[in-house]
Amino acid sequence: MTETGRGSDSTLPEDSRSSEDAARKRTSRLRELDNAHVWHPFTAMEAYREEEAPIIIAAEDFFLIDDTGQRYLDGHSSLWCNIHGHRVPAIDQAITQQLNKVAHSTLLGLSNEPSIELAAELVRRAPAGLNKVFYADCGAAGVEVALKLAFQYHRQKRGGPQERNLFACLGKAYHGDTVGTISLGGIDRFHSLFGSLMFPALRIPTPAAWGPEQSDALEQQLRDHADQLAGFVIEPLVQAAAGIVVHPVGYLKAVRELTRKYGILMIADEIAVGFGRTGRMFACEHEQVSPDILILSKGLTGGYLPLAATLVTDEIYEAFLGEPWAGRTFQHGHTYTGNPLACAAALASLQLFDDNDLLANVRCLEATIRDELAILTEPATRSDIRAIQSHVAEIRQRGVMVGIDLVLDRQSGAPFPATWRVGHRITVNCRNHGVILRNIGDTVVLMPAPAMPKELVTTLCRTVIQAMTQVLPDLQIPDRPAN
Ligand SMILES: Cc1ncc(COP(=O)(O)O)c(C=O)c1O
Numbered sequence: 245m246t247e248t249g250r251g252s253d254s255t256l257p258e259d260s261r262s263s264e265d266a267a268r269k270r271t272s273r274l275r276e277l278d279n280a281h282v283w284h285p286f287t288a289m290e291a292y293r294e295e296e297a298p299i300i301i302a303a304e305d306f307f308l309i310d311d312t313g314q315r316y317l318d319g320h321s322s323l324w325c326n327i328h329g330h331r332v333p334a335i336d337q338a339i340t341q342q343l344n345k346v347a348h349s350t351l352l353g354l355s356n357e358p359s360i361e362l363a364a365e366l367v368r369r370a371p372a373g374l375n376k377v378f379y380a381d382c383g384a385a386g387v388e389v390a391l392k393l394a395f396q397y398h399r400q401k402r403g404g405p406q407e408r409n410l411f412a413c414l415g416k417a418y419h420g421d422t423v424g425t426i427s428l429g430g431i432d433r434f435h436s437l438f439g440s441l442m443f444p445a446l447r448i449p450t451p452a453a454w455g456p457e458q459s460d461a462l463e464q465q466l467r468d469h470a471d472q473l474a475g476f477v478i479e480p481l482v483q484a485a486a487g488i489v490v491h492p493v494g495y496l497k498a499v500r501e502l503t504r505k506y507g508i509l510m511i512a513d514e515i516a517v518g519f520g521r522t523g524r525m526f527a528c529e530h531e532q533v534s535p536d537i538l539i540l541s542k543g544l545t546g547g548y549l550p551l552a553a554t555l556v557t558d559e560i561y562e563a564f565l566g567e568p569w570a571g572r573t574f575q576h577g578h579t580y581t582g583n584p585l586a587c588a589a590a591l592a593s594l595q596l597f598d599d600n601d602l603l604a605n606v607r608c609l610e611a612t613i614r615d616e617l618a619i620l621t622e623p624a625t626r627s628d629i630r631a632i633q634s635h636v637a638e639i640r641q642r643g644v645m646v647g648i649d650l651v652l653d654r655q656s657g658a659p660f661p662a663t664w665r666v667g668h669r670i671t672v673n674c675r676n677h678g679v680i681l682r683n684i685g686d687t688v689v690l691m692p693a694p695a696m697p698k699e700l701v702t703t704l705c706r707t708v709i710q711a712m713t714q715v716l717p718d719l720q721i722p723d724r725p726a727n
Pocket residue numbers: 382383384385387418419420421479484485513514515516517541542
């Protein structure tokens with residue numbers, strides 16, 4: 245892809261110069277207003293204001309288009325949620341048709357057509373036994389629903405310890421940014437500041453290897469707290485925000501068996517890994533696991549509209565039944581719960597999985613990415629590649645989820661100084677070459693949409709490698725200590 249060109253051209257005819265002028269005015273107005281009024285999430289605002297990041301005004305297929313007309317390949321699925329590309333006719337049409345009926349009506353004591361159809365469709369596709377669907381409007385809210393449901397369930401179920409106030413979570417967990425979900429969080433950069441706001445949780449080490457020794461240690465931790473634990477919240481197979489940390493095979497199944505053994509609800513957060521990203525519709529399927537609670541969001545609507553769904557078993561649901569005055573009702577809900585437009589988009593998105601055999605495409609993309617990135621770790625003939633290999637600590641991949649860890653020195657594992665913002669520089673370089681990504685610290689994350697064509701995924705990988713060859717050798721790297 246070519247370098248972004250935003251300069252003026254005095255040889256242009258009069259009318260194109262005036263339309264360029266108009267475009268430039270619009271850009272500077274939008275940028276001024278953005279800097280004046282918009283506070284961007286997870287964004288260092290002082291640096292951002294200097295940066296002139298793209299202002300997206302349109303999209304087409306797998307490209308985002310900014311206010312200057314520059315096109316960018318959407319290399320992170322618009323923060324891990326886009327599935328089929330942008331402006332997909334079938335989803336656009338489903339939303340428009342729904343818009344012609346009703347845009348919103350509450351689910352509190354009422355129902356609406358798309359939320360009913362979607363619940364049935366999700367139950368049909370989800371791992372067996374998850375028969376009831378509770379809607380919310382973002383991933384974190386979906387996790388909050390799961391936590392409160394689990395907490396209340398134990399108090400209302402028949403038999404067994406009922407005062408269970410503790411949740412288990414993985415060491416490097418990320419489940420959202422509400423106070424409840426950060427209480428389960430284990431990523432220092434995001435969470436440590438808020439420690440005194442959080443409720444206590446049982447931290448289970450993020451598994452690096454899996455065998456009898458690790459299995460015994462996990463069992464002991466769960467057994468020791470069995471009477472207090474309401475649930476074990478886990479991202480199946482891949483911890484995305486931890487930097488695409490991939491779990492060893494067999495871990496998920498073991499968590500299922502142990503949670504069942506000790507009466508602890510297994511709560512699977514498939515907000516990032518669900519909807520095909522790992523090569524199966526749901527990551528739990530890889531190890532034939534049915535959790536007690538499954539949380540979906542992000543890709544649920546194809547990446548179009550905010551929606552979350554928390555699926556539970558009949559056993560959990562039935563603990564909430566009783567006379568209205570008996571105090572067993574789940575007293576929780578959000579204004580836009582089960583929004584008809586979002587549910588209509590989700591139904592259309594699910595249909596496209598079948599129509600386009602999307603899971604087969606993910607398996608093909610998985611191989612393409614692996615082949616393209618192999619150059620970073622295998623003996624290389626290209627001198628520019630050899631020059632950067634010492635900075636590639638690890639590449640982790642599952643399906644179309646990829647994390648590339650960059651370090652100052654692979655041998656010692658020494659990280660780059662944070663002030664160098666190496667991951668961010670790679671992101672900006674990619675953007676200048678027409679690819680949008682978002683790094684997590686010095687981990688470069690690739691997250692193409694499951695439906696992206698192979699050629700575009702190849703472009704994505706090659707642009708990232710090119711960015712590394714352009715950014716890494718230019719850094720002020722001190723001499724490696726002689727050992
Ligand atoms: C695994 C996981 N859980 C929860 C969330 C929170 O979702 P949301 O940002 O929609 O609140 C995210 C977001 O990245 C996530 O990756």
